[in-house]
Amino acid sequence: MSSRQPLNGRTPSVKDVAAAAGVSLGTVSNVMNRPEMVSAGTRERVERAMLELGFVRNESARQLRAGTSRTLAYVMLDGTNPFFHDVAQGIELAAEDADLSLFICNSNGRTEREEVHLDRLMQQRVQGILITPVHPDAAALDEVARRGIPIVVVDRTPSSGAFCSVAVDDVLGGRLAVEHLIERGHTRVAFLGGPESIGQVCERLQGAREIWAESGLPADDLIHLPTAALTVGEGRAAGERLAGLPARRRPTAAFCANDLLALGLLQQTVGAGQRVPEDLAIVGYDDIEFAAAAAVPLTSVRQPRQELGRAAAQLVLDEATNPQHEHQQATFIPELVARVSTARQVG
Template sequence: MSIKDVAARAGVSPGTVSNVLNRPEKVAGSTRARVEGVIRELGFVRHGSASSLRAGHSRTVGLSVIDIGNPFFTDVAAGVEEVASERGYAVILGNSSGDELKEERNLLVFAEHRVRGVLITPTGTGSGRLDQLRERGINTVLVDYPATSPDQCSVAVNDVAGGALAVSHLLGGGAERIAYVTGPLTIRQCLDRRIGAEQALAAAGRDPGEAMRQITMNAMTARAGQEAAEKMVSGGRLPDAVFCANDLLALGMMRGLLQAGVRVPQDVALIGYDDIDFASASAVSLSSVRQPTHRLGRVATELLLDECDNPESHAHQQIMFQPELVVRESSR
C-alpha cells in the first residue's frame, strides 16, 4: 500500500497526502480530516516505515495515556519506564488528551517508529487501530482498562469495587446526601466508579437516584473540581459528602469549598480516587481510594515484553488489582 493508494481513495493528490503526514498545518481542515479517515480505514503506515517494520522492530515501546498531566498516569509511566529500562528499551510517550483521533495519530507514530509493542489506556471503548497494529506484529497491552477478549493482555483496577469503597465509607460517616463529581461517563473509569457508588447505596437500602446527585465536568482537573464546587455552592442546599472520580477533581473541590467558607469535613465530607502524592499533602489531607499505579505500569510492561520475547509460550493474562481505601482528614 502506498501514498498513491491513499490519495486515490481520498480523491486528492499524493502531495496532499504527504503534507497531511508531514506538514498537516498546510492542509485545510476538511481535507486533512478526509485523508486521515482514509489512512485509518486502510491502516496505512508511510512506505519507508512499512519497509522497516518488515525488517524488524526497534528497542522501543509505545505508551499512550489519556492525560499525562494527571499524576496517576505519571506514576504509571514511571513503572513502565523502569521495566523497559531494565530490559534495554526506551519508551515513546503519547498523550491522547481523551481524544480518539489524537490517540489514533499516536498509534500511527508508534508504528512508524517500529516499536516492539504498545501499552495503551484507550479512550472511549478502545481503538480499532489496535487490531491493525497486532496484524502488523506489534503486540499490545491495555493499561488501567480490562480486556474483553481472552487473546488480549490487560492490567486494570476494579473501579466498581473502588466506587463502592468510597461511598460505603461516606455512608458510614453519616452522609445522607452524596454528590458524585465526575468526568464524562464515556470514560470507562468514571462509569465504573459510579456503578460501584450506586451498588453501595443500594446495599445500604438507599435509592441511588434520590441519595446521590451527579455533577459531570468536561475535564478531570483541579480547575474543573473548583468549578464544580462553585456550581454546588451556588445551587442551594449542599450535600453531606462528595465523592470525586479522581484526586485532582477532589483537590479542586476542596479549594472551592474552603474559599466559599464551607468546612471540610465538618460541613461536607470529601473523598477522591487514585491517592496521588498531593492527596496527603493538601491543607486538609484528602481521603482517597488508592490504586497501585506504579505496579500497573510495571506489570503491564512485563506482560508486553514477555509476549514479544516468548510468543510461543506466552499466555495472555487479564489482571485485575483491588483498590484500597485510605482515610484521612477530609472525611469522617
C-alpha cells in the first residue's frame, strides 16, 4: 500500500518529507499548520510524501518550539467509583470539541500519588489540570496555580479563591433527599455517611438536618450512623448496626451519603429478609448506573456528572486562553430521582 523507505531505522522527520517532496522544510511545516498559505499543487505533493513515508509529527518538538501543549489532564480521586468516570466522560467531550487530548490519572485517594501526578503534569506543561483532590486545600494545588497553570477543582469547593471550582449544591441535595422521605411519611430517618473529613458528607447531612428541623420533627429522630468510608462494604456494616437497634429506635428510612453505601445497605437489608421499601426505605446519592439497576431500583439524588466535567473543562480552557479570566466557583443543582426503594406504601 505504501513504498516505505527505511531511512536506516529512523522515523521520518519533516526534513525527510521535504526532501521527498522536493520542497523546503518550512513548507512542510506550513502544510501542517497554515495550509491556506501553500499552493494546492505543493500541498498535495507534500501530503503524498507524508503518506508514503508514514510521517508522524513529533509532538515533543512541536510543543517545545510552539510553547503550547494540546493536552488537558484530569486527576481523579477514586477509580473504583463510577461517578468519577462520568465526570471524566464530560471532560473528554469538552476536550474533544476543543481538539485536545485528555490525560486521565488516578490518585486512588493517596496524597502521595496525587503529588507525583501533579509533578509529572507540570513537567509535561499540560494546558490545564482538572482535579478532584484528596484534600481541597492541599498546598500542591496552590503550587500549580502559582506556576500559572490553569487548574480547576472538580466536585470539591476549596476555601481559598485561588482557582476555579465546580461543584454540586450538596446542602440542597441533602434537603431534597430528606424532604422526599418526610413526604412519604417517614418520621424516623437514619443518615449513613462518613468520615466527616469529607466536605460532601457534612453538607449532605447539614441539608438533611435543615429540612428536618423546618418540618418540625424532633432532632433526635434523625439519626447519624457514621461510616468509615463511602463503600459498599461500609454500607453493609451500617446495615447490621441498623438492624441491631431496638425496634422503637429503629428508623423506617435511610438516606445514604452515596450510592455505594446505599447498595451495601440494600444488600444487607434484603439478605436479612427485610423488604425494601416496606420495612426500610432507602435513598442514595449520585445516581450511578448501578443505582437504577439494583435488585430494588434505588431512589437517588442525581448530580449532573457529565455537565460537571464539561463545565470544569470550559473553565480551565477559559483560564488558558482568556487573558481577563476571573476565577469562579460554579455550583450545579442536584435532582431527586424517585424509584422503587422509596415507593409509596399502598393502603
